[in-house]
Amino acid sequence: MTHLQFNLDLEVLKESVMNSDIDAVIKSAVVLVLNEVMEKERNDYLRVSPYERSEDRRDYRNGYYERELILNIGRITLKVPRTRNGEFSTSVFEKYARCDQALVISMLEMVINGVSTRKVTQIVEQLCGEAVSKSFVSSLTEKLDPIVKGWANRPLNTRYYPYLFVDAMYIKVREHHKVVSKAVYIATAITEKNTREILGLSVDHEEDYECWSRFLQQLKSRGLQSPQLVISDAHKGLQKAIQREFVGTCWQRCNVHFKRNIFNKLPKKDSTDVRMMVKRIFEAITIEDIRIFKDELISQFGNNSKYEKALAILEDGFEDTIQYMNYPEKIRPHIRSTNSLERLNQEVRRRERVIRIFPNTQSAFRLIGAILMEYQESIYAKRKSLMH
Template sequence: MTQFNITLNMDFLKESVMDSDMEAIVKSTVVLILNEFMEKERDDYVQAKAYERIDARKGQRNGYYERDLTLTIGRVTLRVPRTRDGEFSTTLFEKYSRMDQALVLSLMEMVVQGVSTRKVTHIVEQLCGQKVSKSFVSSLMEKLDPVIEKWSNRSLADIQCPYLFVDAMYIKVRENGRVLSKAVYIATTLSMRQRREIIGYQVSDVESYEAWKQFFQSLKERGLGRPKLVISDAHEGLKKAIQTEFQGTAWQRCTVHFKRNLIQSLPKKDTEEFRAGIKRIFQSLTEAEARERYEELEEKFEGQGKYEKALAILENGFEDAIQYLQYPPKMHVLIHSTNALERLNQEVRRRERVIRIFPNNRSATRLIGAILMDKDEEYALQRGITVE
């Protein structure tokens, strides 16, 4: 067992005890012990104690320098020994680096989970007795960049993605002194590994055909194969990009968005029967059943002025909204809408709402990427989904 002597500053300790400053007592004791530990390490390196002249000596002492160390009791200042040859290095900071890393990871996790930087700085002050700036917390988050970049650029070649879900959400980003609305594209899949997976995201200036096309091309460059079905809303630029980049792939119009559009086109009163008819269409288990119910609804309400707009929307979007019926009934609930992706968007929104306005594109890409990474790991732990 390592043994070393500790020289106590009795006057300081006595004064601290008399003043009941227990925090100072604990800190000063820890400082004394850690300083003595490093002194003992230097003795072992030099192979001689101070002022000891022996043949076994392998070096000379060269004073000290000060270095701060953050512990659970707060930040302390230590006297780190040096040697003249500059080769001596204490192991103390290696021992405590894991604690530092744990603190940093905890701070990152708090930000990712939606804790504001203001609250994080307050927590650090309470834990460590040391004030830190918001910029310090932001700089810690930058440590996530290489991790997020590796995850977001990972190969998709080994992931078979028969069903691809895509959607956009909107965030606010400060740019050149202005607050701008930006689109965040997110793509998920039901993979043949029998689980949901988040396969890509991108922050863009606008939601447009060109931006969606670029996003799909980036997925293909990472190895994404042609899916059997793409599920999304009916944004014109998105539809065109799907047709351009995934030729031979069917498009499923999200039935939730579609039904919402239909309901919004109806008068608010006395349309219960028509609404029930729409519901019946999308409760069908087969394509033939859906077509029969659609024809019944059309025949019953055709020519009635207040249903004219809704019937036109239904006619225009019906075929795209029933593509999911080409697949086994047990898959219908999984592929008829982007509901699962909408819930993911809500999770991102819940944490993004704390920030309100991102200071720049990089911070938006970083935080959203960290949230999606966290959610993707959660998906990996969930019960598998049978994919056909």
């Protein structure tokens, strides 16, 4: 059967909402594409194309019904295909509405709480075509919140995750009439089959030992077994929490963060050779070479006071930063840093900037959870396409 390939750049379309009137042609194009996607989904479900005869036929076509969908380009009406037995269900509404609804809800809550700007109010009117009321917000959140919460609390005991990545980022939230910073905790992992998965999300007051312990305990309560290796930055509270919650698990200090910490302590002038030797250490293929290159660096520059602080950092964090060398060579490039999680954080930040200040903690959890769900589904889709 024919495969449809298309990209909906919703950020570009949203920009057109903010800066100009919505072009009817754009809406029509999106409607045509999504209608065609749903038609293909029904064909795939039935296992036959229109007017085709086949013994593999699962059911019969039964016309269409209209359903509205709110996207960043505004409200559109789609023709949803039906089947006679009523068991066919399209993925379009779940796939494209969830993250956008989370964004809409956050904006609506800003308006209701009186913290919106004129532009936000205009965007809300364009997005929703509805009067902004608490009942309207409630009707949206009642549908979306259980989906996000269900995903965030799903069991983790169905498979083993040998490599766990954890990190925190900060957002701004309005609380008791004040704007405060809150920490967003995110955990991802690599499975035994070397596939990536987003495991958990939490929003807490700050990044400290107690908060990290709560987050790791939450993952364990959902069935997460102690991983072989946890990869993170060198936050003291996080290190302590890992030792307490995952007894016997090794800790890998993020290679990228570690080198950055060393370079920040080097003088800007006359440090080219030292920087090159630091890079050479972590580009080595064997753990023996890593140790040899490190000893050569210390031997050559250890008595130079200009490099004292940088080399002290190297000595102190060296062993924690080369733990990845104890694992199979193929997996090493993927577990020596938190780069994959950093990219995920950037995707969250890209959407979070639209809001800037969340109206409440639940709004932050809802939007970030929906973004993570969308990101995970894109990973699954990419993996599935590669298999075929």
